[in-house]
Amino acid sequence: MADTPLRVGLRQAGPIPLDVAFDCARGDVLAIFGPSGSGKSTILRAIAGLYAPADAIVRTGDRTWSDTAAGVHVPPHQRAVGLVFQDYALFPHLTARGNVLAALGHRPKAERVARADELLAQVHMDGLGDRRPDALSGGERQRVALARAIARDPAVLLLDEPFTAVDRPVRRRLQDEVDALRRRLDVPVILVTHDFDDVVRLSTHVLLLERGRVMASGPIADVMRRADLPWLRDAVGLGAVVDARVAGVDLERGLATLDIGGPALVVPAAGLTPGALVRVRVPAREVILATQAPAGLSLHNVLAGVVTEVHYLPGTSQVIVQVRVGATHLLAEVTGDAVSRLALTVGAPVHALVKSVSIDLHVVS
Amino acid sequence: MADTPLRVGLRQAGPIPLDVAFDCARGDVLAIFGPSGSGKSTILRAIAGLYAPADAIVRTGDRTWSDTAAGVHVPPHQRAVGLVFQDYALFPHLTARGNVLAALGHRPKAERVARADELLAQVHMDGLGDRRPDALSGGERQRVALARAIARDPAVLLLDEPFTAVDRPVRRRLQDEVDALRRRLDVPVILVTHDFDDVVRLSTHVLLLERGRVMASGPIADVMRRADLPWLRDAVGLGAVVDARVAGVDLERGLATLDIGGPALVVPAAGLTPGALVRVRVPAREVILATQAPAGLSLHNVLAGVVTEVHYLPGTSQVIVQVRVGATHLLAEVTGDAVSRLALTVGAPVHALVKSVSIDLHVVS
Amino acid sequence: MDWTALGVSLRLGVATLIVLLPIGLWLGHLLATRSFPGKALIEALITVPLVLPPTVLGFYLLVTFGARSPLGQAFASIAGHALPFSFAGLLLASAIANLPFVVQPIQRAFEAIPSGVRDAAACCGLSPWQRFFQIDLPLAWPGVLTAAMLAFAHTLGEFGVVLMVGGNLPGETRTLSIAIYDRMQAFDDRGAGVMAATLLVVAVGTLMLTTTLAGRTTRRG
Amino acid sequence: MDWTALGVSLRLGVATLIVLLPIGLWLGHLLATRSFPGKALIEALITVPLVLPPTVLGFYLLVTFGARSPLGQAFASIAGHALPFSFAGLLLASAIANLPFVVQPIQRAFEAIPSGVRDAAACCGLSPWQRFFQIDLPLAWPGVLTAAMLAFAHTLGEFGVVLMVGGNLPGETRTLSIAIYDRMQAFDDRGAGVMAATLLVVAVGTLMLTTTLAGRTTRRG
């Protein structure tokens, strides 16, 4: 039935080793995160039907796209996927608009051009619709590829490092577009990225891939509060990811309070309205621990909690301390020196100090 | 003479508007930073001789490569540049090794293969030398492109977003390779990137480009302490970049102290030796200001200083406060509320609180 | 100057393209995109019309489609006239003789399309037919143009096959190249020269026009 | 079976390739990489040997390089024998007749190389010559192969030009296609058939071998 998630199971010994199985529900964004060469693009290609692993199951809704055991392999053009290729794979002979139009075949003829221009505007390519790919910059090409993938109104959206070639401000806007889209279309989205900002801002679930195998997977908050994933720490730094609701907004002071199921979290108010759902990432590096509540600081958040885990990072002098604050777990990366100085052991009461502006925050809805 | 820097002056009205002039000395790394479509790749292509703007001057050492006024245009293959193309532009019919070998023509025949394998190992591509580009992942291809650009032992190294397709740990290692190389070859390096980590870890100078025009340029520390560059803030967040020397290392506590020309900065000791030169970035978001020195914090750095500038960010409730600490300027991004609460005005004494682990730090030599 | 013969030549040239291009596109695409056992053999067999001396090829075609063959009789009973010594027969012969010029360049052009672009087309939901017309064909256009130019030019110049199968009938199967040959056999060098010059001017003009027009609309940039 | 004639044919086929491929590579590369006024005209002019009926082309070559022309006299005084009715003359005629098959496919193949790859080659410090041999030529290989196959096959089958310029001298200028034609004219269909079959087997075998071998070493992946 329609609520069956996208279900993927891929397995083969070589030439590209694969051993993954995961689901992705409608409206979920699964971020596949992993070292270069770990098989991320290959997974997307297998879902799209462009690559056929020895052993593959791909199901979406009530349709089976691949099932090697049953000999099913629906050809790519009959799978309603929108795929942003890592190398864009634009049609060199078509203009930017023509590239997008090529994926609009399912729409009535009369609206296609208007729709293509609308999509190009969404990726901030207004006015460049008549250019061929070879007269576009790298980032512009990538945006055309994104617009083309969206154009198909796909049942599954597959994004292979879709924002690498654009600057951060444009990237933020594109992230928002993809987020809005995923909500509007209510489709599963799989996002391959090396940029953790993409993961935090877009994804609901994370899958950590290494050499074709799943190292960790689950809802982003669960995976992110784990302290035992060395590659993840190298790649992005650890840090808690928390979904919260805006409890109140103090426009005069420019501050808002977030309900994280315990003490309130104070953040800059810009763009927030009461009741809004926000995603917050509190990087472990930026959390300060204190045994007594300090005074006279520019800091707004002094959160009382309890140490729940102390994880010494092998080969460094750093320690990851997990602190339960109300219903939430925060991570703090501190020096071993501080741990011994402040006698931080499991069960010890502690204050977690968090600068309001150091919190990565974005509005979910 | 040999010490003349790379000198570039490019000017044209269209079709790609350009109006830039800059120098880059041997051993310097100039990061060109700017929005997608601002002309970064075009500048690199012009230096390499692949694109001829209406008005161009490119000089390096005592050689003139381009001088439109004098009618000089040395063909690309006679310019000793190593260029990583944004889209890699690998030779599709050659293996990874073959791609690198193609740029080793200047070396004696006998050493070429060994040298190619050495370069591939430097970009962590050991064992993949026999693969053609179409059997490599995106990040692997990009690394071949980097190895090929380095292979030529160029007089000028031009890197067009050379690390976009690799994960952060590999990226760090590649950054180190490029840094070591630039030092060994003692050549000017121009780096185009959208990733500020690249800028901080690699570059000595920054050039901010918008629509083909220079918005700001200079040594990285100077540009980074400016509070008036809105695009830069959106793109990377502001933050002071400071070069410092390791004054002492306390292995027992796992901490090191850095001499920044005033109070010492305490950072994790991992990998540091006394006397080493390090580059430190202190993100404005992570600096806490306090009117009185606090106690009982997990925090190591409480730096006494003086407010030198207060810059209200238009359209937000945030304020950038520049604080002179000894010979260094730090930036702190705080809320307007905090500014009024703590009465932060120019000339006011203040303590800048910096978590040791929140400091981006890498060893320069 | 034998304008009628020029007319036959041009009609034959155009008709050959109309018949041959679809076949060439189909076969070239097939050979470029599929791999199957015996493909190398088929590729080699396609060049057979080139390997045989034209008159010999013409003779074999005459025998195959002539009045005495079942094939020829079948055609005659349907069409009401025999295949050889008619424009239709000429066209058939010309199509066979020109097959190699058409298939190979088109095949190469299709082969040169990067697989990523094909993949992207499929992921845009384009069916194989839509892919063919919207992506493959435009990208292979220079190769198709080469095929068309070679086949058209060769049709104008061919006379061995055409003479044997067509029988040199004025207004029906006498092409300009046969007329030129006739003039030359009659030692009318002047008349032959005038016709040859006309043929060249027409051919070179047509080809120039085609490349210029086709080049302008399909430049990859 | 006239083995001598087969020998002449094969020698001619190989020699034509040896003469023509360098010219085709040079011209095809020039036309693919440069743009200059009159390029469309040159491209169209290259097809002229195709447009002329072979015998007519042969006649004009006979006049151009014959005993009465300054060109022919110059050659004769250097080589000691006249160009027509010699293997050298045959080769020249064959080269001219096959020029269109060689230039066009090679030109297209060079044109299809992405400009980024050429740029990268220049930035690797490769000189134009090195670029040509290390990058352009391998990438254009399928097109060069097509050119070689078409020219080789057509040389085997050509007899109009070759007969006119060669004069049908056994062992020197009598190619197998002429021999087949002669047998057929003499109503020796059996003899002609045997020779034609031999020619086909040799040609198809050679072409298959070439595609297979060349394909194996140059697959782009």
Place this chain on the structure above:
Amino acid sequence: PAGVQKPPVVAAAASMNAALTAIAAQFEQARGRHVDLVFGASGALTRQIRDGAPFEVFLAADDTFPQQLTGAGLTRDAGVVYAIGRLALFAPTGSPLTVDAGLAGLASLVRDGRVTRFAIANPEVAPYGQAAEAVLRRHGLWDAMRPRIVLGDSVAQAAQFATTGNAVGGLVAWSVAVAPAMAGRGTSVVIPASDHPPIRHRMVLLKRAGAAAAEFYAYLQTPAARAILKSSGFEVPE
């Protein structure tokens, strides 16, 4: 197709080109009927007729091809010999060869080793070639000249080898040598008929022939036509 009456097609050996063109013109003038002329190699035309070519009259340059067609039952009757071909020694302008009916000039040239190339039609396929070989053998020149002889596909091509100056001369059809188009290209002399077997040209009326074709066929045997044949370098039988 019904309605329009197409003129009959007359197929003839290429060597008949000049003569037949003149006769057809005269026929048209005299009888008000047009015939289409198609020229080709006799062998090729024979094959085409066997495979259904719409020719109504066939004028061969030899005797045997029409007989083959008769044997195959494609002709009204055995046809008639309408002309007898004669051979001529031709030397292009500027050639060292002096022409004489006894081939003395050629023989001395051969002796001096000054024959570069000498053109004849291919004896394997062309009656004029067989005749030329016979003439050279008769004069004892064949063996010495063999390596120097270039073979034309037809007698016309042999003549072209000579007229373009690429052969010192050739033995070609007398009808070719006297053709108006050859005027001024060289000198020629007719070879005695006794030096080679006669080259009989037979024509046949094909079964499919209509009234107009039959009329032309008959016209070819009238004195007017025979006169033209004679002046075109043929002998005509009694």
